[in-house]
Amino acid sequence: MAPFPPLCAAQHMSINWFPGHMSKAIREIKDILPKVDMIIEIVDARIPYSSANPVISQFRAGKPFLKLLSKSDLADPVVTQQWLAHFQKEDNVKALAVTTVHPEQIRQILGMYQSMAKPDKLGNITALITGIPNVGKSTIINILAGKVIAKTGNEPAITKGQQRIDLHNGLVLIDSPGILWPKIENPNSGYRLAVSGAIKETAINNDEVGLWAAAFFLKNYPELMKKRFKLETLPELDVEFLEVIGRQRGCLGSGGHVDFHKIATLLINEFRTATLGLISLETPEIAMAEDAIVQQRLAEKEALKAEAQRLRKLAFKARAKK
Ligand SMILES: Nc1nc2c(ncn2[C@@H]2O[C@H](COP(=O)(O)OP(=O)(O)OP(=O)(O)O)[C@@H](O)[C@H]2O)c(=O)[nH]1
Ligand SMILES: [Mg+2]
Structure with a gap:
């Protein structure tokens, strides 16, 4: 992957x-x-x-x-x-x-x-x-x-x-009820949770999630995409891919333009039911690499917070001395 x-x-x-x-x-x-x-x-x-x-x-x-x-x-x-x-x-x-x-x-x-x-x-x-x-x-x-x-x-x-x-x-x-956490630190994890169906439909933007999924499938499961959509070659870009399969599936809006919301929703649903094939959205190697970045960002945020607090305390002491 x-x-x-x-x-x-x-x-x-x-x-x-x-x-x-x-x-x-x-x-x-x-x-x-x-x-x-x-x-x-x-x-x-x-x-x-x-x-x-x-x-x-x-x-x-x-x-x-x-x-x-x-x-x-x-x-x-x-x-x-x-x-x-x-x-x-x-x-x-x-x-x-x-x-x-x-x-x-x-x-x-x-x-x-x-x-x-x-x-x-x-x-x-x-x-x-x-x-x-x-x-x-x-x-x-x-x-x-x-x-x-x-x-x-x-x-x-x-x-x-x-x-x-x-x-x-x-x-x-x-x-126990299914739980998420107040802040999903890794943006890719947010997309993966949304694609898999863990997040209420009203809390996600299917167009954006569908684009993320299209890009992921193109890069990681091209053969499955060719097979499912009967394409000999795949477009390079996620938007083009949605355009091609949107036309194929008749997901059209006014003026004959592709309705991106419809095709994105269809792609997500076909993933959720494995109609696209058997697909995983992350490997241990990728997840660990992403997690290292997330942990580093969190540590940097913490360090910035601590520094801001230290400066506030110094300013407070200086004012108290005057
Ligand atoms: N394909 C597939 N579907 C499954 C499997 N296990 C559960 N499901 C489906 O997943 C959906 C959610 O199942 P639930 O058991 O209600 O999930 P839950 O974790 O208790 O959900 P919450 O109570 O909302 O947190 C249902 O439609 C199940 O039929 C599985 O192994 N394979
Ligand atoms: Mg339950």
């Missing part, structure tokens, strides 16, 4: 979707953590870095951690293997790729959790299920329970409050 796209601030679509129930959900997760024996974080197999909660490692306090890469039926299998190898390197972390196409893979968890955590006095292991919106948390809980206990749906923010589910086999699950 090509190192794409660069972290370009000018291109940055800011995502402002942090509804009240999410900050409440984060508070509730902090409250329940001392009472849980292990954490199951569900990330999207197509974006395991961008869909991982950046603060969960701070909450974690060394508790056993199971990372489930969900919707793996939609992801590029080669990239999923790279991610599994990457996560297994971490201490006290197990990782598993799962999909509802193979519910038996999900049920493997029932044979794993006892070796990961110690039961409480009542013989139960309590696991917190956490993850971004629409990643499949409630679906996985229903498969583990063997019946429909938690409400599911193909849009973000279906689960609105915490729910305790006793499987009566030694495992107690805490379902």
Whole structure:
């Protein structure tokens, strides 16, 4: 996968979707953590870095951690293997790729959790299920329970409050609402979350997200694009690509011009259903390189803040002396 796209601030679509129930959900997760024996974080197999909660490692306090890469039926299998190898390197972390196409893979968890955590006095292991919106948390809980206990749906923010589910086999699950974080520091992660369907439609600009996706697919999955849109050669630019496939699909507006909103939405939807093929939006190598830049930018911002504070204090002292 090509190192794409660069972290370009000018291109940055800011995502402002942090509804009240999410900050409440984060508070509730902090409250329940001392009472849980292990954490199951569900990330999207197509974006395991961008869909991982950046603060969960701070909450974690060394508790056993199971990372489930969900919707793996939609992801590029080669990239999923790279991610599994990457996560297994971490201490006290197990990782598993799962999909509802193979519910038996999900049920493997029932044979794993006892070796990961110690039961409480009542013989139960309590696991917190956490993850971004629409990643499949409630679906996985229903498969583990063997019946429909938690409400599911193909849009973000279906689960609105915490729910305790006793499987009566030694495992107690805490379902929680999907959470994002107040600020998505990596602009590419913002796009990836938007393309994958984790962000409410009304909080994103599909034209911009579609352009990002078009550029990414052209660069990283050209053969799949040629096949899907029956093209022998591909245009070089994202806009041209949208223009060509927009005409092909009859996404036209007044005056016969391509309706970019329509074709962008169609492209995003075809990605979400894997109609375009099996596509992952990030590899461990790319994610780690981006993360290093993000961390450096954060450190620089912190240093600037500290310097501004130091200067304010000096000015305050100087005024007090006068
Ligand atoms: N293709 C595919 N779709 C899945 C898979 N797992 C879940 N889904 C679908 O993803 C959508 C979201 O599932 P939910 O279980 O409601 O997701 P959630 O994480 O509980 O979502 P919130 O409660 O909104 O945070 C549903 O339409 C599921 O059918 C999977 O492995 N593959
Ligand atoms: Mg849910």
